[in-house]
Amino acid sequence: xxxxxxxxxxxxxxxxxxxxxxxxxxxxxxxxxxxxxxxxxxxxxxxxxxxxxxxxxxxxxxxxxxxxxxxxxxxxxxxxxxxxxxxxxxxxxxxxxxxxxxxxxxxxxxxxxxxxxxxxxxxxxxxxxxxxxxxxxxxxxxxxxxxxxxxxxxxxxxxxxxxxxxxxxxxxxxxxxxxxxxxxxxxxxxxxxxxxxxxxxxxxxxxxxxxxxxxxxxxxxxxxxxxxxx
Amino acid sequence: xxxxxxxxxxxxxxxxxxxxxxxxxxxxxxxxxxxxxxxxxxxxxxxxxxxxxxxxxxxxxxxxxxxxxxxxxxxxxxxxxxxxxxxxxxxxxxxxxxxxxxxxxxxxxxxxxxxxxxxxxxxxxxxxxxxxxxxxxxxxxxxxxxxxxxxxxxxxxxxxxxxxxxxxxxxxxxxxxxxxxxxxxxxxxxxxxxxxxxxxxxxxxxxxxxxxxxxxxxxxxxxxxxxxxx
DNA sequence: CTTGAATTGTCGTATTAGCGACAGTTTGTA
DNA sequence: TACAAACTGTCGCTAATACGACAATTCAAG
Numbered sequence: 001x002x003x004x005x006x007x008x009x010x011x012x013x014x015x016x017x018x019x020x021x022x023x024x025x026x027x028x029x030x031x032x033x034x035x036x037x038x039x040x041x042x043x044x045x046x047x048x049x050x051x052x053x054x055x056x057x058x059x060x061x062x063x064x065x066x067x068x069x070x071x072x073x074x075x076x077x078x079x080x081x082x083x084x085x086x087x088x089x090x091x092x093x094x095x096x097x098x099x100x101x102x103x104x105x106x107x108x109x110x111x112x113x114x115x116x117x118x119x120x121x122x123x124x125x126x127x128x129x130x131x132x133x134x135x136x137x138x139x140x141x142x143x144x145x146x147x148x149x150x151x152x153x154x155x156x157x158x159x160x161x162x163x164x165x166x167x168x169x170x171x172x173x174x175x176x177x178x179x180x181x182x183x184x185x186x187x188x189x190x191x192x193x194x195x196x197x198x199x200x201x202x203x204x205x206x207x208x209x210x211x212x213x214x215x216x217x218x219x220x221x222x223x224x225x226x227x228x229x230x
Numbered sequence: 231x232x233x234x235x236x237x238x239x240x241x242x243x244x245x246x247x248x249x250x251x252x253x254x255x256x257x258x259x260x261x262x263x264x265x266x267x268x269x270x271x272x273x274x275x276x277x278x279x280x281x282x283x284x285x286x287x288x289x290x291x292x293x294x295x296x297x298x299x300x301x302x303x304x305x306x307x308x309x310x311x312x313x314x315x316x317x318x319x320x321x322x323x324x325x326x327x328x329x330x331x332x333x334x335x336x337x338x339x340x341x342x343x344x345x346x347x348x349x350x351x352x353x354x355x356x357x358x359x360x361x362x363x364x365x366x367x368x369x370x371x372x373x374x375x376x377x378x379x380x381x382x383x384x385x386x387x388x389x390x391x392x393x394x395x396x397x398x399x400x401x402x403x404x405x406x407x408x409x410x411x412x413x414x415x416x417x418x419x420x421x422x423x424x425x426x427x428x429x430x431x432x433x434x435x436x437x438x439x440x441x442x443x444x445x446x447x448x449x450x451x452x453x454x455x456x457x458x459x460x
Numbered sequence: 461c462t463t464g465a466a467t468t469g470t471c472g473t474a475t476t477a478g479c480g481a482c483a484g485t486t487t488g489t490a
Numbered sequence: 491t492a493c494a495a496a497c498t499g500t501c502g503c504t505a506a507t508a509c510g511a512c513a514a515t516t517c518a519a520g
Contacts, residue, residue, distance in 0.1 A: 064374055064377075064378075064460075066378040066460055067459060067460060070378070072374070072377045072378055074373070086363050086366055086367065089356075089359045089360065089362075089363050090359070090360045090363035090364065090367075091360075092363070092367070095367055095370050095371075096370070122352055122353075122355065123352075125352065125355035125356075125359070126319075126355075128359070129319045129320070129355070129358070129359060129362065130319065130320045130321075132319075132359065132362045132363065132366065133316050133319050133320035133322070133362065134320065135366055136316055136362065136365055136366055136369065137316065137320075137322070137325055139366065139369045139370065139373065140325050140326070140369065141325075142373060143304070143369065143372060143373065143376070144294055144302070146373070146376055146420075147294075147302045147420040148294075148296040148300070148302055148420070190376075190377040190378070229297060230294070230296055230297060
């Protein structure tokens with residue numbers, strides 16, 4: 001992948017789009033591309049945070065493993081998504097595992113380069129602080145969802161989240177399609193495959209989505225949105 | 231309340247304890263004391279964030295109200311706890327309601343004063359960034375708890391959290407007592423009073439805690455810790 | 461000490477959802 | 491096309507828990 005591919009991605013991402021051109025250039029040259037096969041580890045819980053990642057292609061699964069060995073999926077990172085920033089800012093170990101869910105290309109900005117950027121341009125702090133706040137707010141609304149929605153409501157919320165993440169934060173339209181197994185949805189909802197199956201069929205019967213083997217299409221975006229309103 | 235009371239609280243809080251003495255002084259003079267009666271609003275969801283708060287005495291309830299009008303309690307802020315920082319850093323509206331649960335004394339640092347502090351001392355950014363990261367990590371572990379623990383496990387986790395918050399992050403010992411109604415615990419767990427009642431009695435039968443009318447005493451801290459291990 | 465309000469203890473019932481089992485369907489690969 | 495692997499659809503049983511009802515207990519204010 002060439003610098004000319006990296007440049008537009010950095011300069012259009014919410015993480016860096018508001019930054020001056022010379023800083024973008026500095027990042028473009030510092031960024032490194034990593035290729036991973038399905039199942040490979042990006043990082044593991046308790047690892048030292050060595051950098052910030054952006055998904056260029058493929059999917060990365062962020063998860064935690066319980067004492068009993070069950071994997072709880074936090075979410076998937078998709079093309080255009082950034083992750084791994086917390087350890088960057090507080091220097092503490094990773095709080096979860098990150099695995100390649102499919103073959104992946106990741107852009108990596110090392111902690112060293114990122115810190116150098118901040119030392120050189122301390123005026124960037126407020127910007128990154130706002131990004132951190134955004135993460136906190138997302139996490140809080142996740143907790144609100146968890147507490148006040150039925151499983152069906154949460155399922156709708158997750159579908160929307162994944163659909164939104166899909167195309168670089170592009171708006172969702174009726175017809176947007178996303179690929180995910182019912183098993184994976186269940187792991188993300190801390191539910192069971194069978195229950196997710198039943199709920200998806202209910203949603204299909206309500207003409208909200210259409211499901212077909214690991215692929216679901218949003219039929220009625222507004223209704224979906226309503227079903228996960230808090 | 232005199233400056234001499236405010237000073238040690240600021241200089242010992244995790245938010246400000248690592249800061250130079252002159253900055254502490256600047257904050258001490260800028261801080262204002264607010265008194266609230268039970269039930270009074272500190273701020274409301276969607277309000278503009280006008281400041282950062284520290285509980286001096288009493289308890290503040292952070293909560294959200296669902297569409298159906300049910301109040302979901304996030305947590306209680308107790309003496310020594312700081313809250314309200316997110317809106318301060320990103321300028322966006324409050325994400326939840328804050329009410330006085332009991333008569334309260336709150337120390338308030340206005341957004342204006344806090345921003346002035348940051349403008350004057352930009353080297354403080356990394357410090358506050360780390361504090362934000364800490365909040366994210368707490369929130370993430372809350373989500374982990376939600377996903378992997380039984381209701382009983384979550385109950386143990388909440389009890390520990392409240393007990394820890396109790397005495398300015400003092401270590402918990404067997405014998406630590408905290409006051410909270412079963413109804414409140416249920417609202418925080420998104421469960422029912424009756425179920426919480428049953429679980430508390432189970433914990434009492436296991437000699438983990440002792441319960442008596444809105445007051446519970448930790449008998450076996452280690453066992454409690456084990457019960458909410460992820 | 462008395463009394464009313466708040467809180468807790470305990471039923472029974474209805475609902476939700478987890479989970480094993482197994483058959484049916486689709487997809488990718490040769 | 492053929493076949494295996496992965497995924498989905500469905501049933502039935504069981505466990506967890508929400509919730510209404512009501513009695514019992516405790517607390518706090520006179």
